[in-house]
Every structure is written in C-alpha cells, then in structure tokens.
Amino acid sequence: MTLTFSLAHLMGGILLLCGFLLLSQRRLAAMITLYQVQAFTLAAAAFWQGYAQSEVNLYLTGLITLALKAVLLPLGLREIVRRFNLTRAVETAMPMALSMLLGVGLIGIAVLVVLPTTMNAVSLTREDLAIALSVVLLGLLVMTSRRSALAQIIGFLSTENGLVLAAIGMPGMPFVAEFSVAMLVLLAFLVVGVFLLRIREHFDTLDVTGIEDIERRGR
Amino acid sequence: MLNFPLVFVLRLVATLLHAALVFAVAPLLLGVVTKCRAWALGRRGPPFLQPYHHLYKCLRKSALVPETATELFAVWPVAVFLATGVAVLLVPGFCTGLLTAPLSDFITLIGLFAIARAAAMLGGLETGFGFGGAAAGREALFSVFAEAALLVVLLGFVLLAHSATVDGISVAFATGHIGISVSLGFALAALLAVALTETGRIPTDNPAGHLELAMVHEAMMLEYSGRFLLLLDYAAMLRLLLWMDLTGTIFLPFGMARADDILSWPGGLLLWVVKLGAMAAVLALFEVSTAKMRVFRVPEFLGAAMLLGILAGVFLFVAARIGS
Numbered sequence: 445m446t447l448t449f450s451l452a453h454l455m456g457g458i459l460l461l462c463g464f465l466l467l468s469q470r471r472l473a474a475m476i477t478l479y480q481v482q483a484f485t486l487a488a489a490a491f492w493q494g495y496a497q498s499e500v501n502l503y504l505t506g507l508i509t510l511a512l513k514a515v516l517l518p519l520g521l522r523e524i525v526r527r528f529n530l531t532r533a534v535e536t537a538m539p540m541a542l543s544m545l546l547g548v549g550l551i552g553i554a555v556l557v558v559l560p561t562t563m564n565a566v567s568l569t570r571e572d573l574a575i576a577l578s579v580v581l582l583g584l585l586v587m588t589s590r591r592s593a594l595a596q597i598i599g600f601l602s603t604e605n606g607l608v609l610a611a612i613g614m615p616g617m618p619f620v621a622e623f624s625v626a627m628l629v630l631l632a633f634l635v636v637g638v639f640l641l642r643i644r645e646h647f648d649t650l651d652v653t654g655i656e657d658i659e660r661r662g663r
Numbered sequence: 664m665l666n667f668p669l670v671f672v673l674r675l676v677a678t679l680l681h682a683a684l685v686f687a688v689a690p691l692l693l694g695v696v697t698k699c700r701a702w703a704l705g706r707r708g709p710p711f712l713q714p715y716h717h718l719y720k721c722l723r724k725s726a727l728v729p730e731t732a733t734e735l736f737a738v739w740p741v742a743v744f745l746a747t748g749v750a751v752l753l754v755p756g757f758c759t760g761l762l763t764a765p766l767s768d769f770i771t772l773i774g775l776f777a778i779a780r781a782a783a784m785l786g787g788l789e790t791g792f793g794f795g796g797a798a799a800g801r802e803a804l805f806s807v808f809a810e811a812a813l814l815v816v817l818l819g820f821v822l823l824a825h826s827a828t829v830d831g832i833s834v835a836f837a838t839g840h841i842g843i844s845v846s847l848g849f850a851l852a853a854l855l856a857v858a859l860t861e862t863g864r865i866p867t868d869n870p871a872g873h874l875e876l877a878m879v880h881e882a883m884m885l886e887y888s889g890r891f892l893l894l895l896d897y898a899a900m901l902r903l904l905l906w907m908d909l910t911g912t913i914f915l916p917f918g919m920a921r922a923d924d925i926l927s928w929p930g931g932l933l934l935w936v937v938k939l940g941a942m943a944a945v946l947a948l949f950e951v952s953t954a955k956m957r958v959f960r961v962p963e964f965l966g967a968a969m970l971l972g973i974l975a976g977v978f979l980f981v982a983a984r985i986g987s
Contacts, residue, residue: 450844457845457978461852464974468967540963548970552977571978575845 448496452613455489456575458482459609460551463582463602467547467589468540472530475598476521483513486605493612501619502612508626509608517601517633524594524637528644536589543589550581572613579606591651593643597636604629670923677922678752678762685751685908689900690714692907692939699947714900718893726889729790739786740887740894746779747898751905755830755912757935758920758928759837764830769817772829772909773810776861779898780806786895787883794875798882801958805867805879808965809857815972816853819846820913822979829912837916846975851914853975856968858906860961863899865950867961877955904939911938 462482469475487510494502524530536543554577558570583603587596604625611622647654694711701708728736753767753775761767784802787795821827823846824835860867863880872878875885884895912919915938920931956964 453845454848457848460845460974461848461971464971465967468963541966544967544970548973548977551974555977571845 448492451492452489452496453571453575455485455492456572456609456613458485459489459605460575460578460582463579463586463606464544464547464551466586466598466602467582468544470536470540472525472592472594473522475595476518476525479521479598479602480514480518482602482605483509483517486608487514489609490612497615499615501622504619505608505612505622505626508623512626512630513601513605517630520633520637521594521598524640528640530592530594537591538589543585546589547582547585550585551578554578554581573610576606576610576613579603579609582606591653593636593640593652596652597633597640600632600636601629673925674760674762674922677758677760677920677928681756681758681761682752685756685901685904686748688939689751689897689904690718692904692943693900695940695943696903696947699944700950703947703951714896718897721888721893721896722890724889726887726891729792729886731792732790732886736786736789737891739782739789740884740891740898742782743779743786744894744898744901746775746782747901747905750775750779751901751908753829754905754908755833755919756908757931758922759830759833759912759916760922761830762922764828767829769820769827769829769832773813773817777806777810779902783880783883783895786887790886792886794878794882795885797876798879801879802883805860805961805965808962808969809860812853812857812965812969812972815969815976816850816857819850819972819975819979822976823847829909833912833916833919836913837919844978846978847914849971849975849978853968853971854910854913856964856971858910860965862903862906864946866953866956866964869955872955877958879958907939907942911935911942 459482462478462485466475466478466482469478487506490502490506490509494500494506555574558574558577580603583599583601583606586599586602590596590599607625608622611625643652643655691711691714693714694709697713698708698711750772753763753772755761755764755767780802784799787799787802789795817827820832823844824832826832826835859865863870868879868881869877870881872881875882880899884892887895918930918934920927
C-alpha cells in the first residue's frame with residue numbers, strides 16, 4: 445500500500461469516526477463541532493485526492509468544502525443555536541445504545557453491499573466507497589433518531605459529506621456535479637433555516653413531534 | 664546461536680532495567696501529569712516529586728484497621744499491588760524482546776487487570792461502608808464494558824499482527840508493513856477510552872475529586888491508611904504508567920530498542936521518556952478541556968468504545984478480502 449491510499453483511507457476513517465460519534469452525541473454544540481471536524485477532514489481529503497490525481501477540479505471542491513461546510517455552515521448553525529436559545533440537550537427518538545447498535549449494523553450492511561457489487565472496480569477505491577456509503581447511512585440514521593429539527597439538519601449535512609467523499613474518490617467525476625451538490629446544500633440550508641423560524645413561531649420549540657401531531661389530526 | 668549466553672545476559676539486564684525503571688518512574692509520571700494539568704489551568708501546581716513525598720508519608724504513618732473489617736482487610740491492597748506490578752513488568756517499555764515477552768499475552772494482561780480490579784472492589788466492600796460499596800458497584804458496572812471493549816480490540820490486533828502478545832504486536836507494528844489502516848484508528852479510539860476508564864482519569868472519574876458521591880477509584884480506598892494506602896496509591900501510579908506504556912508500544916512503536924542489541928538502548932530509553940512526557944502532556948490537556956460525565960453515561964461511552972472495536976474488526980475483514 446502506498447502513502448497515497450493510506451492517507452486517503454485514514455481520512456476516510458476519520459470521516460466515518462466523526463459520523464459515528466455524531467450518532468452518540470446528545471448535545472447540539474458537540475454535534476456541530478463534530479460536523480465541522482468532519483467537513484475539515486473532507487476538505488483535506490479532497491486536497492489530497494486532487495494532489496494524488498493531479499486534478500485542479502478537486503482542489504476547487506476542497507476549497508468549496510472548506511469555505512462552505514467547514515466555516516460558513518457551522519457558523520450559521522451556532523448562530524441558530526444562539527439566537528433561538530435552544531436547550532442544549534437533544535431529544536432522541538430512541539435509546540442511544542440502540543441507535544449506536546443500528547449504526548454498526550448499517551456500516552456492516554454498507555460493507556457487505558459495496559464489496560460484491562464493485563468486484564471489477566479498482567481494488568483500492570472499494571474500501572473508500574464502503575466508508576462513503578457508511579457515512580451516508582449514518583447521516584440518515586442521525587436524521588431518524590433525533591427529534592430536534594436542528595439535529596436532523598446536521599444529520600442531513602453529514603449525509604452530504606459522505607456523498608462528496610464518494611465523489612472525490614472516483615477519478616473522472618465531473619466538477620459540475622459536485623459544484624451543484626454544494627450549491628444545493630447551501631440552498632437547502634437556507635430554506636431549512638426559514639422553516640426552522642416558522643416551526644419556532646408556531647410551536648415555540650424545534651421538536652418536530654408537534655408537526656406529527658398536526659399531521660395525525662389532519663387525517 | 665554461538666553467543667547464546669551473551670544474548671541471554673543482555674535480555675536479563677534489559678528486563679531488570681525495565682523493572683527498575685517502571686517502578687522508579689511511575690510516581691514521577693503522575694507528578695508530571697499533575698503539574699501539566701496545573702499549568703494548563705494557570706496554577707503553579709505541586710512539585711514533580713510530590714508523589715514520592717506522598718508515598719513516603721504513607722509509609723511513616725500507622726495503618727488503622729476499622730472494627731467492622733475482617734482479617735482479609737490487609738490482603739486486598741497487596742493483591743491489587745501485586746497484580747498491577749506483574750502486569751507492568753509484562754508490558755514492554757523502552758525495548759522489545761524482554762525475558763517476559765513470551766508471557767506478555769494480552770489475555771494474561773486482561774486477567775491481571777481483572778484480579779487487581781476484583782481485589783480493589785472487595786477492599787471497598789470490606790468495611791461495609793456505604794461509599795466503598797457504591798464505588799465497587801460502579802467499578803463492576805464499568806469493568807463489564809471495559810473488558811468487553813478490550814477483548815474486541817484485541818481481536819483486531821491479533822488479526823493484524825498474528826500475535827497475541829503485546830511484544831509481538833509491537834514488533835509487528837514497528838516494521839511498518841501494515842501501514843495506516845482505518846481499523847487501527849478505530850482501535851486506538853477504543854483503547855484510549857478503555858485506558859481513561861481503567862486509570863480513573865477525567866471523563867469517567869476525577870482523580871482530584873473530593874466528593875465521595877462522585878468518586879469511583881478513590882472511594883474504594885477511603886478506609887485504607889498508612890502502608891495499605893501506600894500500596895493502593897502506588898498501584899494506581901503503576902497503572903497509569905502501564906496504560907501509557909501499552910498505548911505507546913502498540914501505537915507508537917517507533918524507535919523502540921531491542922533487548923539483545925545494547926547499542927540501541929540509549930536511543931530507546933530517550934524516546935521512551937519523550938513518549939511518556941508527550942502522553943502525560945496530552946492527557947493533562949485533555950483532562951483540562953473536558954468535563955466528567957455522569958456515572959450512568961459511562962457505560963454508553965464504553966459501549967461506543969466496544970462498537971468502535973467491532974468496527975475495527977469489520978474493516979480488517981474488508982481489507983483482507985480486498986487484499987486477496
């Protein structure tokens with residue numbers, strides 16, 4: 445194994461570790477910090493892949509990740525926490541231990557799915573792909589296992605990190621796709637921010653169980 | 664093997680040197696950690712040699728035995744000290760290839776930890792005193808998860824290094840052909856979580872705490888005094904050194920000397936000191952920057968460590984499949 449792949453794997457591992465720790469955190473501040481660390485690692489991974497594949501586009505991806513996800517979005521998230529004066533503990537929809545067990549199960553599934561289906565691919569990108577899929581699934585699990593809307597957004601953003609990790613590992617991914625994904629995430633964040641304001645106005649809380657109640661009554 | 668006696672003598676000398684060093688340095692290490700912690704908090708802190716003074720003070724004081732205690736009251740501190748002492752001899756410090764190397768089986772180590780822990784718990788229960796019993800119960804709760812996590816991490820190491828001894832794992836990792844792998848990162852995180860719990864450092868237990876309700880390790884030895892307290896405190900210092908040695912030999916095996924090559928000893932010794940100092944500083948910084956967690960949060964913390972160990976194993980299987 446050369447240094448290129450070792451380092452790429454290490455960064456993938458850190459991303460996955462952050463995703464997993466995100467699942468085990470109860471406090472919003474810690475979740476945001478973990479997301480920030482994940483985004484920083486992703487930016488580093490993008491720069492490293494850009495250097496290894498000598499692709500200018502990947503440097504651009506790394507720059508966008510760094511500016512947008514590692515600096516701007518966490519600032520926005522912290523601003524929301526500060527302005528809404530959120531209670532810092534996150535309500536979980538299921539016991540912590542159960543969600544962590546589910547997380548390990550999901551990682552196992554990701555590994556089992558990716559390995560046979562990519563039998564013909566370049567062998568060294570396969571582990572990265574398994575890691576990327578695991579990060580995506582863990583992000584989805586964070587979204588389902590939290591009641592607070594803000595925690596769900598962090599899960600969504602972490603899912604997107606997994607997608608970008610998969611994209612930078614594959615040689616020949618067009619830059620336009622990555623760029624539009626990044627823009628989409630920013631737009632989604634803005635839209636969700638407005639939504640949060642509305643939820644807050646109506647229910648005085650970011651707990652989405654209120655919405656579920658209305659949904660049930662409407663039927 | 665023409666120079667077999669010479670090699671044997673060298674290994675013997677290295678083993679004796681290792682034994683002398685670990686027993687001599689352990690209190691100093693605790694002193695360094697305490698000092699660094701005080702510095703990070705902007706205080707002056709006790710002198711580096713304070714733990715030695717503490718041990719000497721304990722030696723001079725008379726040992727009181729509570730009326731409610733049985734005859735076994737005096738046995739538990741000795742058992743704790745002996746089990747920890749043997750374990751600390753088994754883990755290689757500045758060099759690999761000690762005479763104790765074939766014995767440094769990971770399962771043996773886990774067993775020695777278990778003996779020390781069981782003796783400490785029984786010592787806490789001995790007087791029928793509330794805080795000691797509560798602390799023993801907590802220790803039992805933590806140890807279930809800590810031992811499980813350690814065993815799972817061990818599985819990953821054995822798969823990677825094809826050896827179950829700490830010495831063999833260290834030698835295999837030092838050669839560097841294993842490279843940086845994802846599973847090693849997971850294993851490191853899991854091992855550090857277990858180490859913090861076992862040594863009673865901050866996220867799970869506060870070594871400087873004086874509130875009996877929140878204590879775990881200290882509460883079990885509240886009733887001990889004099890030379891019994893000396894044994895227990897010395898064992899705690901040895902345990903800190905032991906876990907730093909263990910982490911260092913497995914994850915930072917660079918520059919470790921070999922016992923049958925006397926010329927590599929000075930470098931190995933120097934690096935050992937540097938590694939211990941660096942780990943002490945990192946531990947102090949970490950302790951200052953985190954808060955102690957609630958007791959019932961700790962099983963969750965250790966459960967996460969166990970799951971990380973399992974993940975390390977999963978990714979090892981992935982790597983093995985890819986390699987084939």
